Amino acid sequence: MGKIIVLEGLDKSGKTTQARLLFDYLNDKYPGQIDLFSFPDYSTKIGEEIRSFLDGKVQYNPQTKHMLLSANRWEKKENILESLKSGKTIILNRYYQSNLVYGLANGLDFEWLSTLDRGMPKEDITIILDVSPRVSYLRSIANNFILDEFEKSREFLEKVRFNYLELAKVCNWNVLHSENSSDIIFKSILDIIGEQ
């Protein structure tokens, strides 16, 4: 395969669930040939800083937040390139697309946001798991999740969803209705990546 597949969507849209299912499925089919990366990667120093502002423990202006979110990907550039060089397929649970849609919703400029990730490996396929902010919220409270700074406002999540759907039209992103069961969504993902 040797592809970069990006899973995107609102918080609690099912990205982690589907990334795991896809990893297990592909890794069975192509043993040792699949890597999975998630962003934000909270395990690094920059990741810890991201966790702190998402938890409201430190305050930054939107530019600084989105620069840190981008820097967190640059930290992983060599790891991603290494995987690609060895011919592996990479599944990304969020990538630069998150910074575009959330950054726009935070009032930042599209070109400025795009530049932050310019030079990072380009994806082959982007799949947006589309759910309404209401479903995102209901899944959060059903699981007693604590809402982070970006998840607290329904109006903000409406903007993020709008941005996903608008950018999907011009950026060739696949939009998948994701309020169905995990099984149905997973089958559609396999269809999109041509692995059915």
Ligand SMILES: Nc1ncnc2c1ncn2[C@@H]1O[C@H](COP(=O)(O)OP(=O)(O)O)[C@@H](O)[C@H]1O
């Ligand atoms: N298709 C689905 N239908 C109902 N609940 C789901 C579905 N997919 C995931 N969930 C649940 O929603 C919550 C968020 O899922 P998760 O995969 O962690 O989303 P994300 O990574 O996008 O935040 C979890 O509790 C998960 O079990």
Ligand SMILES: Cc1cn([C@H]2C[C@H](O)[C@@H](COP(=O)(O)OP(=O)(O)O)O2)c(=O)[nH]c1=O
């Ligand atoms: C990776 C990334 C995430 N985000 C936002 C989306 C989410 O609201 C928030 C945290 O990501 P999230 O996927 O919700 O992390 P977790 O599920 O582990 O809590 O950061 C950006 O704005 N830009 C980015 O580049």
